Amino acid sequence: MAAGSIMMGTAMNTITLRRPDDWHLHLRDGAVLEGVVADTSRHFARAIIMPNLVPPVVTTADARAYRERIMAALPKGDRFEPLMTLYLTEHTDPDDLEEGVKSGLIHAVKLYPAGATTNSHGGVRDFDKAMPALERMAKIGLPMCVHGEVTTPEVDIFDREAVFIETVLDPLRKRLPDLKVTMEHVTTEDGVNYIKSARNNLAGTITTHHLIINRNAILVGGIRPHYYCLPVAKRENHRLALRAAATSGDARFFLGTDSAPHLDPLKECACGCAGIYTSVNTMSCLAHVFEQENALDRLEAFASLNGPAWYGLAPNEERITMVKRDQPVAFPDKRETAEGPITVFDPMFPLHWDVSEG
Numbered sequence: 001m002a003a004g005s006i007m008m009g010t011a012m013n014t015i016t017l018r019r020p021d022d023w024h025l026h027l028r029d030g031a032v033l034e035g036v037v038a039d040t041s042r043h044f045a046r047a048i049i050m051p052n053l054v055p056p057v058v059t060t061a062d063a064r065a066y067r068e069r070i071m072a073a074l075p076k077g078d079r080f081e082p083l084m085t086l087y088l089t090e091h092t093d094p095d096d097l098e099e100g101v102k103s104g105l106i107h108a109v110k111l112y113p114a115g116a117t118t119n120s121h122g123g124v125r126d127f128d129k130a131m132p133a134l135e136r137m138a139k140i141g142l143p144m145c146v147h148g149e150v151t152t153p154e155v156d157i158f159d160r161e162a163v164f165i166e167t168v169l170d171p172l173r174k175r176l177p178d179l180k181v182t183m184e185h186v187t188t189e190d191g192v193n194y195i196k197s198a199r200n201n202l203a204g205t206i207t208t209h210h211l212i213i214n215r216n217a218i219l220v221g222g223i224r225p226h227y228y229c230l231p232v233a234k235r236e237n238h239r240l241a242l243r244a245a246a247t248s249g250d251a252r253f254f255l256g257t258d259s260a261p262h263l264d265p266l267k268e269c270a271c272g273c274a275g276i277y278t279s280v281n282t283m284s285c286l287a288h289v290f291e292q293e294n295a296l297d298r299l300e301a302f303a304s305l306n307g308p309a310w311y312g313l314a315p316n317e318e319r320i321t322m323v324k325r326d327q328p329v330a331f332p333d334k335r336e337t338a339e340g341p342i343t344v345f346d347p348m349f350p351l352h353w354d355v356s357e358g
């Protein structure tokens with residue numbers, strides 16, 4: 001089979017695609033970083049690295065130092081490019097940000113509404129205060145990655161994305177029509193429709209797990225903390241809308257795994273952290289989903305082409321080959337780190353697609 005082509009046929013069991021990228025990834029720091037980074041660099045060429053460390057990555061100098069720690073943690077021989085982001089605060093300095101972009105280090109700025117998710121208490125409360133940074137981003141074409149949920153206690157957690165679109169995102173985009181916005185980890189039909197309705201400057205990432213689970217995975221038969229993440233998985237109709245968007249080939253939708261490792265004791269307790277660890281088996285899960293949707297020929301657009309186009313980068317030249325095995329592919333249940341184990345996402349069905357380097 002020729003490299004780069006997609007083999008079609010009644011029993012398609014091999015696909016070759018450009019090496020994928022992950023446009024939303026949590027790598028953490030220290031021992032956890034060291035334990036997890038290889039799970040991404042094994043298959044992915046690049047990833048947008050989330051800045052929600054403790055303390056967060058707020059300046060270009062912070063991002064430069066964090067990038068060095070990531071590079072030092074990579075297995076020898078792995079070629080992986082971390083695409084760094086800054087955590088937007090009410091004090092973000094537009095000049096520092098622009099310098100980070102010009103030096104090729106910074107690829108996006110992340111907006112967390114204060115209190116929306118893990119380590120987001122330093123996020124933005126008053127958008128007026130973040131305007132100088134946002135205006136500069138609009139001017140220089142730097143995308144804003146947004147965690148699109150309101151944090152108002154009165155709003156039901158399952159409605160927080162839809163309410164955010166209506167009350168925060170849409171007014172902000174009208175105020176700054178030149179700002180490029182990546183709506184991250186879209187989890188609702190409302191989010192999908194909002195992205196589709198935009199004329200320009202709006203795209204969305206979709207996670208692996210939101211294509212596979214709905215909210216029953218968290219709550220039926222017992223409370224299952226390893227399926228809890230933010231934004232929380234919604235009803236089945238939303239999962240179906242996400243699957244349709246991801247497999248449609250529409251260039252505005254692409255992969256951002258939101259793989260978010262937490263040590264098991266921090267998830268398996270009375271107030272467990274949000275986050276699902278999918279880096280290990282994401283490509284196998286995606287091939288399974290795309291095959292179910294008769295869209296294996298569109299997996300490359302979702303995982304390898306649409307993201308770089310949005311971020312103004314060339315797609316990767318290297319290829320990976322995926323093979324459908326007769327026997328299920330074995331993945332570890334847990335990723336062991338020097339600080340303890342991290343449970344790997346279990347899609348609850350056997351995975352037969354395997355990445356075989358090619």
Ligand code: NCD
Pocket residue numbers: 026052117118147228229230231258260261274275276
């Ligand atoms: C993320 C984390 O753990 O950092 N958790 C999650 O559930 N996705 C934060 C985030 O992206 O919201």
Ligand code: ZN
Pocket residue numbers: 024026050258260
């Ligand atoms: Zn995230």
